[in-house]
Structures are given as structure tokens and as C-alpha cells.
Amino acid sequence: MSTAAFTPLIELAGVNKHYGRLHVLQDIDLTVGRGEVVVVIGPSGSGKSTLCRAINRLEPVESGTITIDGVPLPEEGKGLARLRAEVGMVFQSFNLFAHKTVLQNVTLAQLKVRKRTKSEADRKARDLLERVGLASQADKYPAQLSGGQQQRVAIARALAMDPKALLFDEPTSALDPEMINEVLDVMRGLAREGMTMVVVTHEMGFARASANRVVFMADGRILEDRKPEEFFSAPNTERARDFLSKILKH
Amino acid sequence: MKVLTDNLSTYWHGFLGTLELTVISGVLALLLGVLMAGFRVSPVRPLRAFGTGWVTVLRNTPLTLLFFVVVLGLPRFEIVLPFFTFAVLALGCYTSAFVCEALRSGINTVPAGQGEAARSLGMSFGQTLGVVVMPQAYRSVVAPIGSVMIALAKNSAIAGSFSVTELLGTYRTLNELGYSIIWTFVWIAVGYLVITLAISALFNLLERRVAASR
Numbered sequence: 001m002s003t004a005a006f007t008p009l010i011e012l013a014g015v016n017k018h019y020g021r022l023h024v025l026q027d028i029d030l031t032v033g034r035g036e037v038v039v040v041i042g043p044s045g046s047g048k049s050t051l052c053r054a055i056n057r058l059e060p061v062e063s064g065t066i067t068i069d070g071v072p073l074p075e076e077g078k079g080l081a082r083l084r085a086e087v088g089m090v091f092q093s094f095n096l097f098a099h100k101t102v103l104q105n106v107t108l109a110q111l112k113v114r115k116r117t118k119s120e121a122d123r124k125a126r127d128l129l130e131r132v133g134l135a136s137q138a139d140k141y142p143a144q145l146s147g148g149q150q151q152r153v154a155i156a157r158a159l160a161m162d163p164k165a166l167l168f169d170e171p172t173s174a175l176d177p178e179m180i181n182e183v184l185d186v187m188r189g190l191a192r193e194g195m196t197m198v199v200v201t202h203e204m205g206f207a208r209a210s211a212n213r214v215v216f217m218a219d220g221r222i223l224e225d226r227k228p229e230e231f232f233s234a235p236n237t238e239r240a241r242d243f244l245s246k247i248l249k250h
Numbered sequence: 251m252k253v254l255t256d257n258l259s260t261y262w263h264g265f266l267g268t269l270e271l272t273v274i275s276g277v278l279a280l281l282l283g284v285l286m287a288g289f290r291v292s293p294v295r296p297l298r299a300f301g302t303g304w305v306t307v308l309r310n311t312p313l314t315l316l317f318f319v320v321v322l323g324l325p326r327f328e329i330v331l332p333f334f335t336f337a338v339l340a341l342g343c344y345t346s347a348f349v350c351e352a353l354r355s356g357i358n359t360v361p362a363g364q365g366e367a368a369r370s371l372g373m374s375f376g377q378t379l380g381v382v383v384m385p386q387a388y389r390s391v392v393a394p395i396g397s398v399m400i401a402l403a404k405n406s407a408i409a410g411s412f413s414v415t416e417l418l419g420t421y422r423t424l425n426e427l428g429y430s431i432i433w434t435f436v437w438i439a440v441g442y443l444v445i446t447l448a449i450s451a452l453f454n455l456l457e458r459r460v461a462a463s464r
Contacts (some may be wrong), residue, residue, distance in 0.1 A: 058366055076293050078374065085372025095367035099386050109371035112381060154367075161371060 006033045008067075009165055009196050010055060015064030017050060024050050025061065026220040032165070035194040039207040039228070042217035043243055048200045049092075051217065052169045055198065056087045069164060085113050088158030092170040094150040096142035096157070102129065103138040106157045114161065121160075128156040132186050148179025155186055165196035172203055204247065208232060216240045253429040254437045257420075264420035265441045271337060271406040271416055272445060276399050278342030283349025288379055290354055301350070308347035313408055316340045321412050337409035345402045352394040356387035389460040396453030400446045417441045 010032040017025040024047045032038050040048045053059040055066060057073050057080060066073045068087060074080045096105050106125035110116045116124070129135045132152035134145075142150055151171055158166055168187070172180040184206050191197060191210040201207065207214050207228055214231045216224040216239075223237045235241045254261060289301030308316070320340040321333070331339075360383050368378040410419030417438055424434045 056370055058370060081369070081372045081374050083372075084370055087370075089367075089370035091363060091367065093361075093363055095361075095363035097364060097367070097382055097386075108381065109368075109373060112377050113372040157367075157371070 008032070009034045009036075009069055010198065011065075011067040012051075012055070013065050013067075015051075015054065015061050015066060017054065017059065017061045022220075024220050025054065028064065028222060030215065030222060030225070032196060032198055034164075035196055036212045037191045037195075037197045037199065037210055038213045038215055039211040040198065040200045040215045040217060041202065041204070041207060041243075046217040047220040048217045049169050052167050052198060052200045053089075055167055056084050056089055058089070081113075085109070085161050086164045088161060088163035088166040090151070090154050090158055090166065090168045090171045092173050094142070094147070094154045094174070096150055096153055098142055101139050101141055102134065102145070102153050105142065105153055106160050109157070110160050124160055125156070128159050129153070132156050133182070146179060147175045148182045151175065151179075151183045152186055155183075155190075159190075165198065166190065168197065168199040168201065170200050170202070172201065202247065204232070216243070218243070253424060253433045257424055257427075257429075260420050260423055261417075261437060261441065263415055264417040264438075265444075267409075267414065267416035268403065268406050268418075268441070269445060271334075271341060271409055271414070272399075272403040272449075275338050275341035275345060275406065276402055278338060279345035279349050279398075279402065280395075282342065282346035283353060284384075286346060286350035287353035287357065288376075290350065291357055291379070293375060305347045305350055308344050309351070311344075313340070313344050313405055314411075316344055317408055317412055333409075333413045337406070337412060337414045341402060341406055341409070344405070345398060348398045348401070349395060352391050352398060353384075353387065355394070356391035357383055359390045360386045389457075392453055392457045392460060396449060396457075399449050399453070403445045403449060404442065 008031045010030075012028050012030045015025050015028040016023070028051060030038075030051075040051060042048050050059050054061050055068070057066070057076075068083060071083065074083065096102075097108065100108060103122065103125050106128060107118070107121040110121035110124060111118065114121075126135060126138065129138055132155060134149055134152055134156070137145060137149060137153075142153070145153065155166075171187070172183050175183065180203070184203060187197070187199070187206065188210050199206070199211070211228045214224070214226060214228045215222055216231065216235070216237070218239045224231060224235060224240055226236075231240070232244065235244060286301045286304050289297040290305070292298055292301075317337070317340045320336045324331070324336065364382055364386065365378050368382040373381070406416055407418035410416045421431070421434050421438060425431060
């Protein structure tokens, strides 16, 4: 946060949310600067996925403000749809449109939301599929691809909207170990190119190597928000030390 | 056989009447059913309430009662239409409630993540429903909607009691002419079978087509 060029792109202030009696987000303050890669880690049930989904209002929050590029998140409707188009999202379970081919998955929102022409959308989709290494799979259906391939298509689909930021909600958690790297490779590439990213993940290697900041969450609160090297070598809180000792053992 | 050959034109007009009632009411029921299903899953509370009310009232009212409401009720509001139109309204609205519920159960079979992905890309509610969710719900609603349409064909018989020419009503004429009641009804049943089996065949075809398209 000390860099002079820091301009906030995503800002959360005093955000609260309950699931029934569970206080899943408690007074969350978080600022993500343009071009920053923020990795959110923490034990299951800590609220990290909810935090990620709150940023584009897939989960509405009860109080607090969420601002994207200076604009507060609008209510459900046209304004929110416009804003969501600016913030791409990649899901744990890929969520590719099952009835559309790979190419159509990447062109659909370009045609419907960005109102691009078919040839323009196709060209962009093929470029992006090339970039994630799947140009040869364009005419297949999602069910015919491996999990790693599906997730890379999902990233291409999000990128096709030219988003200002990308949200990743545990993008590798549903993948076989051998496929995790092909997805992380794409993400590392995006991080290097300066894409603003919020990544909820258990991949500590990715956090160490690619994150500008690591946010540690537990029980609905942000307990630490620091540079990865500082966090991993000397966590401030007992909770984080405990968490790291458990996951870094193997 | 004689009852059929002697009265071919009576049967034919009745058959056409039932066919017309079924096709036109069916189209109306599909259109209204899609609209109401959209209402019932929409994020707008008043629309949801309207859809729920529509289904609750129409699905739980006896069709004959609904015919009375339309035929006797609408003229009180100075809405006077041919009996055929009244019958189409009653049948179409009634059936739309069942179409709506079949569609809604189909929508619920589509994983929530599909809609979330569409919304996260900036698609509107209408686009999400129309381009992503409904096409995937479609394959699981073809069979139940086929059943609803067959029920509609048979329900159209009620229109005969409200001065609309249709197949079942032909028995009155034929009965007066002194034909065997059993054979009269056998040929009426055959007429219904032609229509309902045709609907079955159509929906079987649709089912095979959507199954092949993936």
C-alpha cells in the first residue's frame, strides 16, 4: 500500500453479512489497488468465498459499502449488470454453460452484453482460447473437457469482457492435482500482466509467488493483511500460525 | 361403422373443433406459462407474487367453474366475445398454470451456478433466463409438458357444454338421431386418440431432438 501509484479499484468498508445466526462477514474493510493481486486464505467457513462473491453482489450484504472504481455497487438491475460485466468471476465448479460449445461460452456474453458483432466476438474468443492453450477445443462441449481445461475456458470467458478486475473463488479446489498447475500458469500470467485479481485459494505457492498481499480470514474477520513474505515467515496472529502449521506440514 | 359413414361431416366438424381448441389454447397456455414461470423466478417481488397467485387460483379451480366465470363473468364487464374465444381463454389460462409449474421444476433442475455465471458476466435477468437457464431446463420439461397438452386436448370437451362445436358434443346430435350410443362414443374416442397420439408423437420427437443436441 506504500507505492505511490496506488489507486483503489475495489473498496469494502464496514461490510457485514449473516447467514441466519452465523455472522459470516464481520466489519470487513479491504482495499484492492489497480493492478494488485490479493490472495485471500483461511480455514473453511471463514467467509472468504462469501467475501469474494460479495464483491460483485452475487451475495448481497447487509451493511457497509462496496465500491468498484469509485462507483458504489447498485441494487439488482441494469446498473448492477453493467458493473458485473466489468468484474470477471471464476468459480470453483467452473460453471461453463453446459449447452454451449467452448467457443460459444466465450462469445455469448460478448454478443449479449457487449453487443459485439459475431465476427468480432469469435476473433476475440479464439485469441483468448489460444492464450489459455485451448484453441483446438473450440467446438467441443464443456462436458468433453477435463476440469483443468474447463477452468481455463472459464478464465477466457471472463477475460472476453475486458474486465477491470477478476475474482477467483477457489479456482483450483475442484481439480485433480495434475491439473492445478495448468490453471495456475494462466493465473500467474495474468498477474504478471498487471490484472487486478482477488483470489480465494489454498494454493500457498501461488500466494507466495504471485500475490502482492495476503489477506488471512478466520471466523468472518480479516485477521491479517500483509505482504506474502512477511505473512508466511512471521504471521502476527496465533490463528494464522496455527493455520499455516497445519497446511504447510505436508 | 354406419354411424361414422352416415355422419362423417358431423364428426369431422367436431374433430376440427377439438383440434382448433387444443392447438390455439395450447399456444396460449405455452406463452402464458413461460411468462408466468419467468415471473415466479424473477427477482421482482410483485411479479413473483402475481405468478404465484395466477398458478394458485387457476390450478385449484375446477375447469368447469372457470368456464362459468369466463362465459358469465366477462360479459358483465362489457367483454362480449364469441364462445369459442371464451373457451380458448378459459382452457389456455387454466393450462398455463400447469405449464408454468412444469417449467419451474425444469428451471430448478439447472444448477444455480449456471445462472450465477451468466449474471457475473453482466447478463440481465431476462438474458440469463432466456439464453442460459431455459434452454437447459427445456430438455427436462418436454415430457411433462406433453402430458399437460394431452390433458388439455381432453379438457377441451368441457367447451361443448358452452355452445362450442367440439368432438364430444357430437354425441348429442347423433343420440337424437337414434344411433347406438356405444358406437357413437367409440368413434368419438377414436377421434380423441388421433389427437392425443399425435401430441405424444410430436413430443417424443422433440424429446429425441433435444437429447441429440448435446
